[in-house]
Amino acid sequence: MGVSxxxxxxxxxxxxxxxxxxxxxxxxxxxxxxxxxxxxxxxxYSPSTIYQHFKDKNEIxxxxxxxxxxELVRYLxxxxxxxxxxxxxxxxxxxxxxxAMENPExxxxxxxxxxxxxxxxxxxxxxWIEGKTAFDYLRSIIANCIKQGLxxxxxxxxxxxxxxxxxxxxxxxxxxxxxxxxxxxxxDTIIQRSFAIFSHLLIKS
Amino acid sequence: MGVSxxxxxxxxxxxxxxxxxxxxxxxxxxxxxxxxxxxxxxxxYSPSTIYQHFKDKNEIxxxxxxxxxxELVRYLxxxxxxxxxxxxxxxxxxxxxxxAMENPExxxxxxxxxxxxxxxxxxxxxxWIEGKTAFDYLRSIIANCIKQGLxxxxxxxxxxxxxxxxxxxxxxxxxxxxxxxxxxxxxDTIIQRSFAIFSHLLIKS
DNA sequence: TTTTTTTTTAGAACATTGTTCATTAAAAAA
DNA sequence: TTTTTTAATGAACAATGTTCTAAAAAAAAA
Numbered sequence: 001m002g003v004s005x006x007x008x009x010x011x012x013x014x015x016x017x018x019x020x021x022x023x024x025x026x027x028x029x030x031x032x033x034x035x036x037x038x039x040x041x042x043x044x045y046s047p048s049t050i051y052q053h054f055k056d057k058n059e060i061x062x063x064x065x066x067x068x069x070x071e072l073v074r075y076l077x078x079x080x081x082x083x084x085x086x087x088x089x090x091x092x093x094x095x096x097x098x099x100a101m102e103n104p105e106x107x108x109x110x111x112x113x114x115x116x117x118x119x120x121x122x123x124x125x126x127x128w129i130e131g132k133t134a135f136d137y138l139r140s141i142i143a144n145c146i147k148q149g150l151x152x153x154x155x156x157x158x159x160x161x162x163x164x165x166x167x168x169x170x171x172x173x174x175x176x177x178x179x180x181x182x183x184x185x186x187x188d189t190i191i192q193r194s195f196a197i198f199s200h201l202l203i204k205s
Numbered sequence: 206m207g208v209s210x211x212x213x214x215x216x217x218x219x220x221x222x223x224x225x226x227x228x229x230x231x232x233x234x235x236x237x238x239x240x241x242x243x244x245x246x247x248x249x250y251s252p253s254t255i256y257q258h259f260k261d262k263n264e265i266x267x268x269x270x271x272x273x274x275x276e277l278v279r280y281l282x283x284x285x286x287x288x289x290x291x292x293x294x295x296x297x298x299x300x301x302x303x304x305a306m307e308n309p310e311x312x313x314x315x316x317x318x319x320x321x322x323x324x325x326x327x328x329x330x331x332x333w334i335e336g337k338t339a340f341d342y343l344r345s346i347i348a349n350c351i352k353q354g355l356x357x358x359x360x361x362x363x364x365x366x367x368x369x370x371x372x373x374x375x376x377x378x379x380x381x382x383x384x385x386x387x388x389x390x391x392x393d394t395i396i397q398r399s400f401a402i403f404s405h406l407l408i409k410s
Numbered sequence: 411t412t413t414t415t416t417t418t419t420a421g422a423a424c425a426t427t428g429t430t431c432a433t434t435a436a437a438a439a440a
Numbered sequence: 441t442t443t444t445t446t447a448a449t450g451a452a453c454a455a456t457g458t459t460c461t462a463a464a465a466a467a468a469a470a
Contacts, residue, residue, distance in 0.1 A: 003438070007446085036428065046449050048430080070415065112317065117382050128386040135387050152406075157390065158398035161378075162371070165399060169374025171365070177322050181333040182340050185362065193363035194370060201357075201406040208467070212417085241457065251420045253459080262457070 015053045017043045022060050027105050031113060033076060051173035061109060064120035068106045072099055076137060085144035090199050093167050097191060100171035107175060138164060154205055166198055220258045222248045227265050232310050236318060267315060267324035274335035277304055281342060290349035295404050297306045298372050299345060302396060305376035312380060343369060357409055371403055
């Protein structure tokens with residue numbers, strides 16, 4: 001009897017629809033304004049039903065955060081179309097910046113907001129696999145650049161952290177609206193220009 | 206009669222105590238957990254009284270944010286003890302990083318949180334003076350570096366934004382706990398190392 | 411000193427929020 | 441058909457930011 005299979009399928013369906021609606025509302029109105037009751041109404045269930053699928057609001061957004069990482073990594077993989085690791089690195093940065101600027105709310109959730117990290121602390125997982133995977137990917141490309149003598153030879157870990165920090169800083173100042181009203185060029189322009197300068201600084205002359 | 210003077214003074218006193226308590230609770234428990242009722246209880250007034258001094262919660266934290274900027278700028282001025290603008294720039298970065306790492310909640314409020322920006326939008330001030338002042342200060346030091354040929358000559362605005370972004374990125378990854386659990390050295394160490402690498406990259410060889 | 415006016419403070423109330431828990435409805439198994 | 445397991449609900453709780461009306465206190469006027 002395929003009865004229990006169907007029930008499992010149905011459970012997964014409602015779970016998915018919770019996530020879909022949560023993400024939709026989140027992108028539309030932000031984290032605080034996305035309420036459990038809002039989600040419940042949209043999927044035509046009572047609020048309590050949601051708690052049968054997720055421990056709390058944080059778990060919902062931890063899940064969305066994880067899925068967003070999968071998407072980002074998929075995008076980042078496109079950098080492998082280049083052969084030269086330096087080109088790969090620059091492409092990686094460009095894609096990262098583009099992803100952040102096109103999905104500022106998701107980026108916020110992935111790299112700034114407390115909700116996913118709070119849930120990670122509740123789990124007793126020692127590692128933040130999503131973050132680790134992405135960082136290791138960056139590090140391996142930089143390792144290749146160093147190996148081929150395209151970048152000055154320094155501590156791999158620190159250099160990787162620097163590169164990440166730089167692009168992260170570039171986009172978060174904009175996303176968090178600290179670049180506005182201080183007499184700067186428009187966000188995309190200044191980010192691109194700053195990125196170009198940083199790329200030049202990195203390349204061994 | 207100095208009666209009205211005294212009343213003004215008293216009003217200012219309660220205003221100050223609201224801010225002091227708000228800041229204390231904020232540093233202790235964060236923005237969300239610092240409630241109007243909490244503040245009211247500590248200053249021994251009713252919650253409604255607070256609304257006679259501040260439009261809403263955002264205005265309170267916008268004020269704290271402004272005061273924190275005054276503190277940061279005071280710290281940053283210490284960079285002027287150096288004569289060489291490149292030394293000034295590096296000192297500036299060091300102080301900035303130190304301030305952020307020693308006052309993560311304040312830094313969050315100044316450069317990440319929405320509350321102060323939301324209140325800024327409510328005011329119809331065109332400029333974010335706190336941010337503009339700090340950025341202009343950075344820019345003027347970098348301008349001197351370029352003038353003296355210590356840094357490659359590029360667009361001043363973009364380079365300044367890059368430098369700010371980099372230190373901002375360095376500290377926010379740590380503050381927002383994205384550097385944890387991905388197999389990195391401890392925050393302070395890796396930030397210092399990455400900062401050193403960035404400094405070297407900047408200096409014209 | 412007494413009365414009037416102004417200012418300050420408080421208290422109750424509102425609409426929301428995340429979350430829990432006992433109860434009901436539904437579906438599956440016996 | 442009856443029993444057992446599962447799913448779903450609705451009411452309730454404590455807490456939040458904020459508003460509004462009434463009371464208390466202080467100052468000004470008489």
